[in-house]
Amino acid sequence: MPPTIPHLSALDTGCPHMRLLVEHVTSKWGLLVLLQLDGRTLRWSELKRAIPGVSEKMLIQTLQTLEADGLVLRAARPVVPPHVEYSLTDAGHDAAALLAPLALWAQDRVREG
Numbered sequence: 001m002p003p004t005i006p007h008l009s010a011l012d013t014g015c016p017h018m019r020l021l022v023e024h025v026t027s028k029w030g031l032l033v034l035l036q037l038d039g040r041t042l043r044w045s046e047l048k049r050a051i052p053g054v055s056e057k058m059l060i061q062t063l064q065t066l067e068a069d070g071l072v073l074r075a076a077r078p079v080v081p082p083h084v085e086y087s088l089t090d091a092g093h094d095a096a097a098l099l100a101p102l103a104l105w106a107q108d109r110v111r112e113g
Contacts, residue, residue, distance in 0.1 A: 024069055025095050029054055029062040034071065034088065035103060038096035041075075041087040071095055 024030050029051070036042065036050045048059055063086060066072040071092035075085045088096060 021069055024065050029058050031099055033062050034096045034099055037086060037088045041085050043083055043085055
């Protein structure tokens, strides 16, 4: 018998903050950003190249949202020319660790046709 998942009343309308956080990490671009940054630090242009199909606007918006959620760390480097690096916070690493099996499951389903 498969394990049962306890009812998460916090995902109901009673806790909009938790619901928003779940929506952010499981969004199309949020999921991909978290998985790409897991275990490494990337500059904006590197992250853009690593996620085919994401527009500049959506990548910027997703990074800002995940940073506000405390999952992504944005570090502006005071060098010439200046650049910004993105990495995951501890909470971001935790989220990526939970999302990786979901991504692998989806990949397997696609391969099976």
